[in-house]
Amino acid sequence: MSAPVMEVILSTDCSSPLVNCSVLDLLSGASLLSYRGGSTSSRGLTLLDQRHLLGAQLGRNFINVWDVQRKDQMQQKILCPGVVTCLASSPNGLYLAAGIAESLYLWEVSTGCLLAVLSRHYQDISCVQFTDDSSHFITGAKDNLALVWRLASVIQLDQGPSPDPLHVLSRHSLPITDLHCGLMGPQARVASASLDQTVKLWEVCSGELLLSILFDVGIMSVTLDPCEYFLFCGGSDGNIFQVSLCSQSLNRDQTFQSDSDGNQVFKGHRNLVSCLSVSMDGTLLLSGSHDETLRLWDIQSKQSIRCFTQKGHVTNCAIMVAPANMLAPLGSAAAAAPLPRFQRHLASSQHAEGQDSGEVCLRLGLYTQEEETTYLQKTEKLFSLMTSVTDKTVSGGGEEMRVAELEDEVRTLKKINKDLYHFSSHLLTKP
């Protein structure tokens, strides 16, 4: 059986007494189910491998874990070394990243092994995002920096004390409040929002700044629609700004002006917009705000379609495809296995780990990756191949080819003869 593909809204607020995370139907707005216990901090909700729902507890040093299909009770708590300020899991479900104060902790989900503690930020990390192919991740912090990390280089076994980030995006002048990473793996673009009233669009692979848009207010949240036609920025005054990315101007630094082509303002919230999300088809925009409401907007007409009142500041909201077993439980057989105990400290030495019930550590060694051939090399190869064929026909090589062809033909004919002989001899000797 397969559950119908259905998009749902996941949302958390900071002070609801009973419900931690509520799941709503995107189209009807009906409340589908809710996960209980605790409350989740901002940017602290993530769905791990379609099986577990993880939420960082507000103001405490643990992460709540639910089995997606057992909403009524919490499965376990993961104790962390400090208060978790942001949480993300890689889309392939293998890694979990949590920002704790100035450091980013990266765990391997299957073993609970703490792979790396990255402390390149100088102040609290405010957000972390993986690219959709889990190859890179980006962290944004209150020290105005955003860092792009390559996952493979971070988790390499035999590297020095602290791996270096791939790029340092250092053009913001006040803390970064939100990041959004587009699709297309390492070729994605990432948008960063900051209190310095700008949103900047970067290229992940090169670390280049593509666009910087200046607003009148500090921007607290940002998202892109799946096609990356529009950029949505939630301001600290409750307005949501839609920026068209298709405009023709080549200006790198722009000032936001509404009602110029495609740039619009969604007005409705009365307090800062803490989170934004766009539906899969790019028609609906979900926004959560500190005025304790969630609003669903029709992007085309810029109207608020629906407004859900919450109990407190909305800390997380997201539109996502419902995991198959979220709405139609598959029974206890399919229950997600509990997560292993997550390490709180880096394994100090290798041999100590080795004694531990013969675990095998699987990680990439440094420089074991084979160099990929570049496009230029490929074209050169192709070119040489092409020219070699023509060269051959032009020079005396044609004859050799012809000889080879003839020899092939002789070989096949011989084979046919042989077959014929066998067949006939078989026929003759049979009776």
Place this chain on the structure above:
Amino acid sequence: MKSKRKKRQDDFQKVKLKVGKKKPRADNATNTTFRSKGINLSEQLKRESGPTTHRQLGINDLVSQLHHYNGNVKQSALNGLRELLVKNPTLLEQHLSRLVSEVAAVFTDKDANVRMAATRLLRFLAQCVPAERAAPFFPLLSAHLSCAMTHIETGIQEDALKVLDVMLEHYPALLASRPSVLLTNFLELISHRRSSSTGGSKKPLDTKERSWALSVNPNKAVTGQQWRLTVLFRLGRFLQAVVEERPTEDRDMCVPSEGVFGSDKEGGMTPLDLNWEELTYSRTEVKVYENSGARPTPHSTFKLRPDVEPGAAVGEGLGSAEAVQNFAATLVPLLLEVWVEASATDSTWNSSEGANLIHPDAMSIMFQVLSILQQLRKLAPHRDQQDILDAWFRSEYLDNFKQHFMKNFPYGALDAPKQKKKPDLKRMKQVPAVTGPTVEPLGLNITLCQVMVALSQRQDAGPDKDVEWLLPLRTFVRDTLANGMKLSYKQLHMLLDAVWKLALKERSRAVTEDLLAAVYIHYQQRNLTLQTRSLLLSFFSKIYQQEPGHTHIARSKVLGRWLAALPVQLCQLGHRNPALSARLILSIQAAASRGNKDLLSSLQSNACRLYDPQEGAAVLLPAQSQQRMIQLLYFLPHLPHTLLVSLSRCCTAGRISAGLAASLIRIVHLRSSLSGWSMGSQGAALQDVDYVSFLFSTLTGFSSEDLAALQDAPDDSTIPPSLLSPLSLYPTLLEQFTHHWDVVEEVCHCLETLGSQSQCFDILQNAICKYLCKLAVVPDSLAAGLLRAVSRLLELSVPPSEAVLRFLAQCCLSLLALLVTLQQEAPSETTHKREAIWSACVSALCSVPRLLRTVLQSLRVGDLCEEELPQLGQMLVLILQHSPLRSHLLVNTALLQHVIQDLTRYSHGETREQWLTDLLYCYSVTMAHASTTHRGNLGLRDMY
């Protein structure tokens, strides 16, 4: 025989002269009696091809004279050409190709004067013709140049260098694009290729057989050393041109290069705006990304038109690291040999006690040798290859360098024997004119430092055997910086480069501290130029940014001291030098965002001065710096009460724009605990009480002193109170009014998001009651802003108190009266102000319960004088015409009726005036309209 004799007699017949006879007329006598006249064929004599020299020679004649066998003719032709071209620049465009080819051909002329004239003409041509127009002829020129450089006659070789000078001066790019041939020529000028058969290597030390050896030509006019010096000087300049013409890659800022400290570019490439026409000819390159763009491939710089012709061998140039390495392998031994010879000749007449003192000649040779070495290092096409090249230099030549250069390291000029360590700048000895620039020992030592430091190894990479030879270098750098002697910008740049490399490569903390302290001493000097100062500043900020990964830099005390001094400097600088201030602010911001404790505590203690509303840096600097200053506020650990007072005054005083004031308020809002933005470990910076009072005083827009002063202000500056406007309004300038209005909007927004609205309104009400109700003179912007704030923040559950209501009603009435007068005076200029006042009044009247009633109650028509009646009438018309107010008016029908009746009664003019007619009409319309919708609005009555 006989006939012969006879003939002879005929020839020598004796002339008989007799007295009295006339001399017979000679047979061959010419008759000179005729007279001649000239025939002028003037139209045939006229020249067809335009301008000529003073010798009446046209360009064709002159060019053809260049092929003359006589040197003087050629020389005069060249001079004539120059004269002609100076007079007629247009000729140049027509005949450029011919001129260039002909002039280039005489580079190799045997006559020195001709060559000199040719060089002069070439210089003139180069001045007139820009590089892009000379480009098509350049292969020809350079071919002739190499021909001259390799000529067998030494005179021609020498003059070829002058030609090269001209080209280096005017066409460095063109020259640098084809380095392969020229480099070989240079080598041949000072050395000769040793044929491999005869090359029994004299020095067994050399592992590979060297194919070049220094040559000595005894026939030369100058000594071998001087000749070498001139050649090396040109070679250095040429290599420099090659390096400079390299496409720069400034992107990776962490790698030190020459431009790092000086340039304040913030990385990043220009947007890719491709224009094929431009691309075809320009030198811009398109970076092509591969492998999903994960890293730029080294050889992917795409150019539509390659620089080299297909014929030229690319590999022989300096395009790849290997090529550079090969070239260096040839050149460096030669250079060493040159220096050894120079120093050897020097030491023959030099006593042993002053081994570090060298003759100026030798010094300038060494300087050239070193600067060529320096350029060689930079020749590597890419940054990553530069490291490889450095390592190669180290492995190949470190021992040689140590032996030859480092033995007597801090060199001094010979004629200053008393000061061995400190080279004296003033007493420089004259160096021969051929060497070009004079070389001073300081410059020499600095260059040597830079060359040698580049060879040093990372300390953690291997055993530290470098210490021994790095020590004198370090001492020299430290002493030079710390002694506070005058350094030129370039020297300082080189020194800082050396410090940078020493600090990054030697990972010992003490050494780094030592060097940085020396730089800091230099930095603290008073009379530095702006350029130098900003160079030092950017050096420090760059080295501060190197902190991650370099723990020995991270905890540096010198850096801490430097950071802590920054806010003080910013204070002291004031508005005198905005550019330097901007740099300071950038550095402060970088450190503040990293939470550097030294800086933050210093910033905290200087905050009140920096944000002083009168002479703080935050209000004096240009807008861009102001914005950064305001952003800095976010990082302050505490916002004490006094600072908030200054900030509030900054917001309201109008020295910073309304937008910046709004962002200032927003930042303060973010740092308060009421904002809801997660503070994390940082914690709230200010107390809630302080925050609310900050908001209220910003809302007021005037300090209490200002308001108190206003109360006693002379009457002519304010609008005096009357019965219609019970408050005396102080008219603010339009600019100030709009500024205040914008600030009020932002404050209202902050107050709205404060949390419980009823409590918030309660606080506001109390504040108004306490501070404002007793005022008699109120600025109009304050009155309007107050009405706006009250109507926005009103909470129905908390009814406004009586006193506040009365004050608001007074404000409202006064503003309406002002509105009516403004409408009469200047309708166009004050549109914005009127709209703002009107919207404030209306929204207040609509939303605040019982305000309208209080307003109507306070109208005592009976006491008004005759002139005020029409004014009141107009006010009422305005109110009546506003449809959202109708339902409210309806509730107060009785009061309104009373007022209208009074009005009609008191305006007992003989004719009914226009305003009264209007008023009665509006009134009737409103009432009629209201009665139809009356039933729907019954609920409103309950509100009152």
